[in-house]
Amino acid sequence: MTAATSDEGAAVPVTIRDVARASGVHISTVSRTFSAPHLVNPETRVRVLACAEDLGYRPNRAARALITGRTHNIGLIIADIANPFFPPLIKAAESQARHRDYHVFVADTNEDPTAEEELVHALAKQVDGVLLCSPRMSNSLIEQLSREVPLVVVNRQVTGLPCVLMDVGQGARAAIEHLVGLGHTRIALLGGPRSSWTNREMRRAAATAARAGGAELTLLGPNAPTETGGSAVAEQVRRSGVSAVLAYNDLMAIGLIEGLDALGVRVPQEVSVVGVDDIALSRLTRPKLTTVATPTAAAGRTAVDMLLQQDTESPRGTRGLGAGTALGVRRTTAQVMLQTDLVIRDSTGPGPQARPARPLAASLGPDPHCPAGPGTATAATGDAVAS
Amino acid sequence: MTAATSDEGAAVPVTIRDVARASGVHISTVSRTFSAPHLVNPETRVRVLACAEDLGYRPNRAARALITGRTHNIGLIIADIANPFFPPLIKAAESQARHRDYHVFVADTNEDPTAEEELVHALAKQVDGVLLCSPRMSNSLIEQLSREVPLVVVNRQVTGLPCVLMDVGQGARAAIEHLVGLGHTRIALLGGPRSSWTNREMRRAAATAARAGGAELTLLGPNAPTETGGSAVAEQVRRSGVSAVLAYNDLMAIGLIEGLDALGVRVPQEVSVVGVDDIALSRLTRPKLTTVATPTAAAGRTAVDMLLQQDTESPRGTRGLGAGTALGVRRTTAQVMLQTDLVIRDSTGPGPQARPARPLAASLGPDPHCPAGPGTATAATGDAVAS
DNA sequence: TACTTCACTGCAAACCTTTGCAGGATCACC
DNA sequence: GGTGATCCTGCAAAGGTTTGCAGTGAAGTA
Numbered sequence: 037m038t039a040a041t042s043d044e045g046a047a048v049p050v051t052i053r054d055v056a057r058a059s060g061v062h063i064s065t066v067s068r069t070f071s072a073p074h075l076v077n078p079e080t081r082v083r084v085l086a087c088a089e090d091l092g093y094r095p096n097r098a099a100r101a102l103i104t105g106r107t108h109n110i111g112l113i114i115a116d117i118a119n120p121f122f123p124p125l126i127k128a129a130e131s132q133a134r135h136r137d138y139h140v141f142v143a144d145t146n147e148d149p150t151a152e153e154e155l156v157h158a159l160a161k162q163v164d165g166v167l168l169c170s171p172r173m174s175n176s177l178i179e180q181l182s183r184e185v186p187l188v189v190v191n192r193q194v195t196g197l198p199c200v201l202m203d204v205g206q207g208a209r210a211a212i213e214h215l216v217g218l219g220h221t222r223i224a225l226l227g228g229p230r231s232s233w234t235n236r237e238m239r240r241a242a243a244t245a246a247r248a249g250g251a252e253l254t255l256l257g258p259n260a261p262t263e264t265g266g267s268a269v270a271e272q273v274r275r276s277g278v279s280a281v282l283a284y285n286d287l288m289a290i291g292l293i294e295g296l297d298a299l300g301v302r303v304p305q306e307v308s309v310v311g312v313d314d315i316a317l318s319r320l321t322r323p324k325l326t327t328v329a330t331p332t333a334a335a336g337r338t339a340v341d342m343l344l345q346q347d348t349e350s351p352r353g354t355r356g357l358g359a360g361t362a363l364g365v366r367r368t369t370a371q372v373m374l375q376t377d378l379v380i381r382d383s384t385g386p387g388p389q390a391r392p393a394r395p396l397a398a399s400l401g402p403d404p405h406c407p408a409g410p411g412t413a414t415a416a417t418g419d420a421v422a423s
Numbered sequence: 424m425t426a427a428t429s430d431e432g433a434a435v436p437v438t439i440r441d442v443a444r445a446s447g448v449h450i451s452t453v454s455r456t457f458s459a460p461h462l463v464n465p466e467t468r469v470r471v472l473a474c475a476e477d478l479g480y481r482p483n484r485a486a487r488a489l490i491t492g493r494t495h496n497i498g499l500i501i502a503d504i505a506n507p508f509f510p511p512l513i514k515a516a517e518s519q520a521r522h523r524d525y526h527v528f529v530a531d532t533n534e535d536p537t538a539e540e541e542l543v544h545a546l547a548k549q550v551d552g553v554l555l556c557s558p559r560m561s562n563s564l565i566e567q568l569s570r571e572v573p574l575v576v577v578n579r580q581v582t583g584l585p586c587v588l589m590d591v592g593q594g595a596r597a598a599i600e601h602l603v604g605l606g607h608t609r610i611a612l613l614g615g616p617r618s619s620w621t622n623r624e625m626r627r628a629a630a631t632a633a634r635a636g637g638a639e640l641t642l643l644g645p646n647a648p649t650e651t652g653g654s655a656v657a658e659q660v661r662r663s664g665v666s667a668v669l670a671y672n673d674l675m676a677i678g679l680i681e682g683l684d685a686l687g688v689r690v691p692q693e694v695s696v697v698g699v700d701d702i703a704l705s706r707l708t709r710p711k712l713t714t715v716a717t718p719t720a721a722a723g724r725t726a727v728d729m730l731l732q733q734d735t736e737s738p739r740g741t742r743g744l745g746a747g748t749a750l751g752v753r754r755t756t757a758q759v760m761l762q763t764d765l766v767i768r769d770s771t772g773p774g775p776q777a778r779p780a781r782p783l784a785a786s787l788g789p790d791p792h793c794p795a796g797p798g799t800a801t802a803a804t805g806d807a808v809a810s
Numbered sequence: 811t812a813c814t815t816c817a818c819t820g821c822a823a824a825c826c827t828t829t830g831c832a833g834g835a836t837c838a839c840c
Numbered sequence: 841g842g843t844g845a846t847c848c849t850g851c852a853a854a855g856g857t858t859t860g861c862a863g864t865g866a867a868g869t870a
Contacts, residue, residue, distance in 0.1 A: 049826095051825090051826060051827085052826065052827065053826080061849075061850090062849065062850050062851080063826090063827080063850095064827095064828080064829080064849075064850065064851080064852095065848085065849060065850080066827095067826095067827060067828060067829085068828090068829090068848095068849090071827090071828070071829095072828095072829095075847090075848075075849095076848070076849080077847080077848060077849085080848080080849085092570070092571070094544055094547060094548070094571065095826090095827075096489075096548045096825090096826055096827070097545070097547075097548050097549055098485045098488050098489050098494070098548050098549060098825095098826080098827095099489055099548075099825070099826035099827045099828090099855090100826080100827055100828075101485050101827095101855095102483075102485050102486055102489060102825095102826080102827075102828095102854095102855050102856065102857090103826085103827055103828045103829085103854070103855050104827085104828065104829095104855090105855085107485070109549070117504070117510045117513055117514065117529070118507075118510035118511070118514065118703075120505075120507070123504045123505035124505070126504055126531065127504065127505065127531060127533070130530075130531055139530070139542070139545050140530065141528035141529070141530065142504070142528070142529040142530070142531075143517075143526065143527065143528065143529070144513060144514060144517055144529075146514070146518075155526070157481055158484070158526050160481060160484075161481070161483045161484050161485050161486075161856095162484055162485055162496070162549060183479070184479070184481065263703070263707070290707060294707065316505075316650070317704060317707075320650070320677060320681065320704075320708060321707060321708070321709075322708075322709045436856095438855090438856055438857085439856065439857065440856080448819075448820090449819065449820050449821080450820095450856090450857080451819075451820065451821080451822095451857095451858080451859080452818085452819060452820080453857095454856095454857060454858060454859085455818095455819090455858090455859090458857090458858070458859095459858095459859095462817085462818075462819090463817095463818070463819080464817075464818060464819085467818080467819085482856085482857075483855090483856050483857070485855095485856080485857095486825090486855075486856035486857045486858090487856080487857055487858075488825095488857095489824095489825050489826065489827095489855095489856080489857075489858095490824070490825045490826095490856085490857055490858045490859085491825090491857085491858065491859095492825085548826095
């Protein structure tokens with residue numbers, strides 16, 4: 037209703053000055069009306085607010101950020117938005133941020149380390165901090181970038197920086213033990229991206245667990261952490277003669293099952309498959325996927341909390357300090373490890389030892405084993421465990 | 424290597440002034456070195472660049488935006504990042520933007536119209552324009568917001584605003600004709616969100632096509648456009664006695680198939696199901712989903728192009744003009760309609776007429792029909808058709 | 811030599827907001 | 841009536857950058 041809401045197409049930018057003029061006060065009073073209302077007379081306040089509403093005034097967040105050093109934005113950099121692993125993390129981060137009056141900007145790097153670096157630079161001055169999820173760049177580069185903007189790293193351990201980790205080592209161990217318990221003695225590990233911390237952790241833990249269980253572990257990879265990455269190695273899996281596979285993530289596991297199916301190899305009758313992540317999709321495929329559930333939502337929430345905490349500790353561009361902390365004392369660098377849980381569904385079954393003769397196995401019926409019914413194990417609780 | 428790269432934890436913000444001091448020139452020369460290099464002496468330029476590199480200087484984009492009125496950012500607001508329909512669109516938009524030296528910030532609204540509005544405001548001064556994908560708010564609110572920041576709308580027709588539309592009407596028609604051709608005479612339409620433009624278009628087109636084909640169309644909905652939204656209506660579908668269903672999107676279709684399966688109703692033997700979107704997942708389910716493929720990537724690209732074109736037309740905050748265009752002449756408001764394609768896979772089969780007696784149908788074997796083999800029809804070309 | 815042209819650089823205003831400081835008015839209290 | 845406190849508001853600097861304008865010196869031209 038009125039002046040500025042005329043139907044001109046182009047946006048006429050209305051500033052604090054226009055509001056000041058319209059309501060007959062100084063611009064500083066208008067500013068305070070928005071950023072410190074208790075400091076201004078209630079009468080004046082309503083008048084200013086009315087004028088602002090009338091003119092369609094919105095504080096310019098860029099200008100505000102310039103002087104306060106606070107944008108109230110968080111950057112969220114992820115490797116691949118098409119990977120269903122990330123959306124729950126993103127949503128949890130967003131909701132947590134919203135509670136604290138922050139907004140989240142998501143950016144996708146297409147698994148490209150160069151894009152990662154560039155995006156951190158681009159975001160640096162437009163956000164108060166960046167969440168780096170499953171980064172593909174080097175630790176040293178991450179450390180270097182952390183001097184430009186506060187960083188919280190997810191799914192990667194960087195000394196000196198706050199990290200949110202998921203205990204995929206424990207998950208891989210549980211998966212291998214599950215497979216060994218089913219009678220599998222030759223197991224393959226489908227590796228993910230070479231630069232992935234998760235990948236290394238899984239490999240280490242799986243190797244230890246296999247050795248302890250007396251099973252032989254074959255390493256296949258690195259591979260693209262996608263469905264096609266999984267289906268591409270189906271032939272290799274078949275030739276390798278293993279009876280069970282632990283895949284880097286659910287997407288690869290699903291792709292592998294598809295690929296094996298195309299080769300006439302049946303899951304879980306001939307080969308058992310375990311994934312990691314417990315994405316929504318893993319409950320929709322046939323067979324339903326046995327997988328290591330990772331607490332993605334909890335990770336998103338925790339990461340935001342850590343960033344905002346670190347952020348409020350050093351307000352206003354951190355002018356003063358710096359010299360005092362020269363000798364590596366740095367800021368708080370808590371690292372949080374979240375627990376994972378093995379969810380047993382239908383893609384794993386008895387190994388060669390425990391199995392009857394081959395031809396029979398193929399016609400066992402729709403529900404070949406199911407130790408405790410599909411989807412019994414609960415999703416990860418995501419309890420935080422400081423380390 | 425040097426001064427600023429000391430190992431203090433806190434980021435000491437280095438500005439254009441520091442670089443100027445270090446290289447012995449005025450700040451304006453430093454500025455030009457970055458924003459208009461051809462205006463500065465090559466020797467000076469290398470010196471300045473060396474100093475900048477040395478100090479770790481990065482232009483402050485917020486400050487730059489404040490004065491130029493250009494942020495080189497694009498906002499992308501979507502209803503639900505967990506819906507696999509969106510990632511291809513996001514990725515295409517990002518890649519297109521990157522080519523034009525823009526960055527994309529994605530924000531998720533959780534299908535909440537209030538969050539949508541709030542996000543537009545929050546983004547307004549931090550981006551040069553916003554892509555509004557499948558908005559849930561009212562047309563009038565969209566028009567109002569478009570005065571605050573340039574907008575391009577995807578999957579919604581708003582007069583006076585640039586829009587990128589997908590011809591779901593044509594898609595729904597093709598789907599109904601396909602089903603009628605298979606002998607189905609009682610078909611249900613699983614509706615999506617009430618406020619969705621796509622939903623209305625589909626309903627209209629499906630109704631017309633059904634009437635033309637002599638089939639009876641039952642409307643079920645509105646429903647949440649998710650997998651659970653689909654599985655929730657399985658019982659209702661069974662009771663309704665229809666032999667075929669066209670779902671609002673693939674997620675619902677897949678959920679419905681799951682739900683029907685749980686009730687012992689087999690797809691496509693007893694009920695045929697068609698989805699919309701052709702998300703990657705639709706090729707992974709059993710049965711593989713017959714669906715209307717929408718050109719999501721092309722939509723993302725096109726939307727960015729339209730935004731940037733509109734953007735470059737009116738540089739620098741559009742100070743001058745405005746009065747001249749008062750009478751609804753506005754800026755260019757091209758609307759683009761992208762084509763869709765029906766992809767026939769395994770979730771649709773012959774209707775009751777064409778079928779043998781009921782009891783037999785249940786044991787027909789794995790591949791009941793397959794008119795032309797799975798996945799024959801090609802994905803949508805996405806040719807733009809101005810309208 | 812005088813004049814023009816050119817390439818380069820410095821100056822200062824501008825963008826929009828926040829905020830420390832100080833001034834003015836009002837009020838209570840002694 | 842004087843003192844102090846309290847509440848509200850204005851002033852002006854600051855934040856980091858861009859950019860029109862003007863100035864400098866050198867090279868080119870007549």
